[in-house]
Amino acid sequence: MVSFLARLKKMVAGAGRGTAAGDGMSPVRQKFDQFKEVLRCNNRALEIIADMGVKLSGDYVFDRHYAETSFEAISDAVLKSVHALNALCENCYRDLYGVYDDITARLLRVVEQREDREGPVTLMLEEVTRDYGIIAGGKNSHLGQIAHDLRLPVPEGFVITTRAYHDVIDFNDLRDLVTRFEALIADIETPEEAIDGPREELRQRTLEMRPPPGLMSEIGSRLQRLRAAFGDDLRLAVRSSAREEDMDFSFAGQFETVLAVAADGDSVFDAYRRVVASLFCPHAVRYRRTVLPGEGQVAMAVGCQRMIDAAASGILYTEYPSDPEADAILIVANWGQGEAIARGEVPTDAFTVARTPEFEIRDRQIAEKTRGLYPAGEGGLAYRPIAEDDRRRPCLQDEQVRELAHMALRLENYFKHPQDVEWALSDDGRLYILQSRRLVLQNRKPQEKSLPDLLEKYEVISRERGKVAQMGIGAGPVSIIRGYEELDRIPEGAVLVSTRDMPRFALVMDRVSAVVTEVGTRVSHMATICREFGVPCLVNVEGILERVKEGMEITVDAEDRCIYKGRVTELLAYRDSESLNVFESPAFRLLRRILNMVTPLNLVDPLLEEFSLDRCRSYHDILRYVHEKAVQEMVKLGHDERQLLKNHLKRDLDLPIPTGIIVIDIGGGLRPEAPPDRVGFTDITSIPLKAVLEGMLFPDVWHRESMNVGFRDMVTSIVNAPADSLSGQYSGHNIAIVTGEYVNLSLRFGYHFNILDAFCGEVTRDNHLYFRFVGGATDISKRSRRARLIAEILEAFDLHVQTRGDVVTGRLGGLARRDMEHTLNILGRLIGFTRQLDVCMDSDEVVSRYVEAFLNGDYGIVRADLG
C-alpha cells in the first residue's frame, strides 16, 4: 500500500500536459477543452464517490475487498482532477498536490486500520466530534455528540485516547504480547484455553504499566482545567470507551468502571490502568469474540468525567420494555448514584410517560427507598440510609420527568433507534445525561402471523415508487417543507416531505425520522447526509405531496419502498428487533470510515471566505475546489476583448430588441448553416445562451423607455463607472462566447455591467452558473438598494449570493438541464428588468415593491412607473 501513492503519481504524471489541444486551435477553444477535461475527471471521481455512498444505503451486501478497491479507484480519480485543473490554469494550483497527499495518507491509515494510533493523547469531551469517533472510542464519541450536536448537559471531562493506549503499550514493551494475543483471538478456531495464558499475562502487566513521557503532564493539565472549574474536591468517574463500544455493540458492563477517583494525576492513571486491564478479562474477551468474530485488533480509549453530586439517578428507556407498542417512555429512579440501579440492588420509583410532546405522566409507582449509593471518604461509593421523610417521596418532580422525557426523545431522534439512557439529577436540580446507548429489548411477543400478512390492514399511500437513498423504517407526523425558512419549525420526530432535496436539510437530520422527496437523486449531498445520520430516505416519489397532509402520521418503509398511513407498530417493532446494528459488518464500517474522509463537504458556498485551500479536508472538498477554480478561470474568458475579437469570427446577433451582442462560436453554439456575419435567434443552438435570450425577449421585460437620469446621477455615473478587477479590460462590447452547452456572456447595458458564465447540458453535475452584476450611475444609496434588489431576487431562485458594495455575485451548480434553463431564463429577464432600474430606486419600499413585482411576473411595473 505504501508504494501506492508513488505508483498513482507515476501513472497519471503528464496526463495534465497531454490534454492541451493541438496546434492551430484558438486559445479560447483550448481553454474550453481543458475545462471540459476538468469536468470529465471530476465526474469520474464523483461517480465513484456516489457509487461507494450508495453501497452504504443498507441496500447492498459487499465485503472488505470492495472497500479497498474503491479506495484505490477514488484516489486515482481525484489525482487526475487535480492534474486537469493545473493543466487548465498553467499550474497555478500546485499546492493542491500537498492537500491531496495529506488526505490520501490519512485514508491509507484508515484502510490499513492504523488511524487509532494518530492524533492527540487526550481531548476535552466537548472537543470530541464525530471526526474523533475512532480515537475517543464509541461511548465518548456519543457523549461528545450529545454535548456538541444536541447541546444536552453531559458531565464535563476529558478523554484519554486510543493513541495514548498504543503509546502506553509500546512504552511498557507489551506490543509483542498484544500482537500475539490479537492473532489468537482473531482466529475463530482458537479454543478459549489457548487464549487464557497470554490474556492473563496481559491483564497482570497492564495493571503495572508506567506512563510514557508526556502523558502525565497532558492528564495534569486537563485535570487542572477541571479543578479550576469545579474545585479541588472534584471526583471523577473513569470509564472504558472501547472502539466499538456503544457504536455498534453495547459492551454493556463488560469493562471496569472506577468511580469517585480523586482529581490528581496518580489516582487517575491508576484508575486508567484498571480500566485498560479489564480489556483482558475473560468475560470481556469472550463477549468480543462473539460479537466481533475474526476481528483481532484491540484498543481502548478511557473517559474521565466529573462525578455529579447526584441527588437522584436512574435509567430511562424510550420504549416501554414490556409493551413496545404502548408508545410510552419508562423512567426508573432512586436517590444517590445510579450504579445501585444498574446492579439491581435497590427498589426504584417508576414513571410511565407518553411519548407525545405534552409528555403526560400516565403512571407513577413510588417505592419505599431505604438506601442509596453516595461517594465515600476513601474514594468509591457506599450505601447510606435515606432520611425517613424522603423514603416515600418521588425522586423526580413532574416537571423534571417531562424534561427528561423530552431529552430522551431528542436522543432517540438523533441516534435513530430507541435509547437506553443513564441520567442523573444534581444536588442543584440540573438533569445530566451520563450515557445513551441503543436499547435492546429481547422480550418481544412472538408474532403469530408473518409480517407481510400483518401489514395488510394498513392503508398504503405509495407503493414501489421512488428510489432508496437510505434504507430503514421511520414514522412520524408529516412536515411539508417548501423553503429553507420552514426548516426551523420541523417538530422532533417528523417525516420531512418536500418537492426536492436540499443540502440544507442537513440542519434537521438530528430530529427527523424519515425524508421523502418528489424529485431528487440517490447521490445528492442530502442523500449522503441521510446515510451519515441513518435517516430512512426515499427520493423521486412521484406525487407524494398530493397524498399527504401536514401533521398526518405516516410510516416510511424505505426497505420495501412503501409508505403507509398511520404508525405501523409492527414495522417499527421489526426495525428495532435486532440486537445488533445489522449495517455494521467490518467491511461496512471500513467503507464508512473511508467515506467519512472522502464525502464531507466543508467548502459549501464558493462565495464565502472559507472557500479556501486550507479548508480542504476531504476528496470531495478537493473536487469542489477544482470545479470552482476551473469555473473562475472560465469567467475570465471574455476578459481580453481585443484579442478575442481579433482572433475569432464574430457575428452580430439580430434580435427584436437592441442588445448589440456579438457572438463568438467556439464549437456547436450556432447552427452549422448560420451566416458568417449576422445571426438570428433561430441560429442559436447554445442551450444556455438560448435560455438567457428567451428570458430577455419575454413580454414586457425589455422596456424601451429611457429613464430620466437626473444631473446628479449622471455625474456619479461618470465618477463611479464599474472598475472592479474583472471589468477592467472590457471595452464595452457585448460578447457571447458559446459552445453547444456553454456561454460566457459579458453585457453592458446602460450603466450596468453583467457577466454570465454558464454550462448547461445533460449531465447535471457539469452544470454551473456564475452571474455577476456591477452597477454604475446614481448615488451610493440607490446603488446599494439596487444591489439588494438583485440579491433578493437571486436568492429567491436559490442562488448563493454575495454582495460587496454594489457588486452582486450569484452562484449555482448541479442543477438538471431543465432547471438550469429555467434559471437562465429568469436571469435573462432580470438583466432586462434591471437595465435602467436604479434611477427609480428612491426608497427602501421601492426595493420590496420591485422584488415582489418581479417574482409575480409583473415586469410591466417599470414601464408603468416611468409612464
Add this chain to the structure above:
Amino acid sequence: MQKQIDGRPMRLMVIDDEPTVGRRLKQVLSKSGFDVEVFTSPVAAVKRMAEEPFDIVVTDFRMKEMNGMQVLERIRELSPRTKVIIITGYARIETATEAFRAGGFDFIAKPFRLDELRRSIFRAARALEADSSP
C-alpha cells in the same frame, strides 16, 4: 404474503461466516415472508440440512471450514430439489460456470443489491412451485 409451498411456509437457509450479513439477510427475507434460518458455520448448516431439508439455500463462497462449491455438492446430495444460490465478493467467470455445472441455481457477485438477491430467490421459489406441480 407469506411464501408457501405444499401448504407450509417456504424454508430458506442462509450461510455466511460474516454474522452481520446473515442477520441482515434474515431480516430482509423474513419480511418477504420466508421462514429463514442463518448459519455462520457451513458444517453446522449441512448438518441441519441432513435433519430437515430447506427449499432454498443462499451461501457465501469463501468460508473457512468449507467453500461454497463444497456446500453446494453436499446439499445436492442431501436434497436434490433444493435451489442453491451462491454469493461471493471474488467473482470469477470460471467459478460461476463451475457453480452452474454443479447444479447451482444462481450466482451473485458482491456488492449486490438486496433486491437482486430477493429477485433471484423469488425466481427460485417459482421454479420450486413448477417442480412440485404435476
